[in-house]
Amino acid sequence: MVTAADVRAVAMSLPRTSEHLIHDHVKFRVGKIVYVAISPDESTMGFGFPKEERAALIAAEPDKFAMPRLSDQRFHWVHARMAALSREEMRELVTDAWRMVIPKKIAAAHLDRQV
Template sequence: MAGADDVRRIALSLPETSEKLSWGIPTFRVRGRIFASIADDDATIGFKCPMEERAELIAAEPEKFFLRPGHDDNSGWLRLRLAALDDEAELRAILEDAWRLAAPRTLAAAHPE
């Protein structure tokens, strides 16, 4: 099962990523732009996700993906229960996609999938 240490290790392995404590939780940033955070006593993460993909992901795997009503309604963020992950490769793919959404275009282009 993946945990907060895995999130931290994977996120910080991405180009130009740093960790900063904000709102009392660890956040991960690429050139100052947040792409992921660890929350709920290290049990969940929030991550950048295209608005148009959120409902589909939640419908397909509601035990894994969720929104925090009122907080995430109009944001480009989605929540993930770490205990529901299939494996570390899935976590890496989610964090890499979130990183690409936050990274400046030139940086993301310099680091293709």
């Protein structure tokens, strides 16, 4: 099971990330763009994800992934049940969400150092 501390460790290792508490949600963002959010009860992680691919993701694993609330469906966003995620899967989702909001040059430089 993935915890908020696990998500925090991954997110804060990514360049230009800052952590904020907004309406009891822990949010990780680059500048003003949020790419990961954790619910107040730490059961759900919202993350940036391409809108055109989210229906397929949710259909493939409906016990793990869910649509965001209606008002957030206009954004590139999906929810995941943290208890259903492995640490490696969470790391990949957080990193991919971060890559959506960071300049490509910075993402490439950071990911090259990880290899």
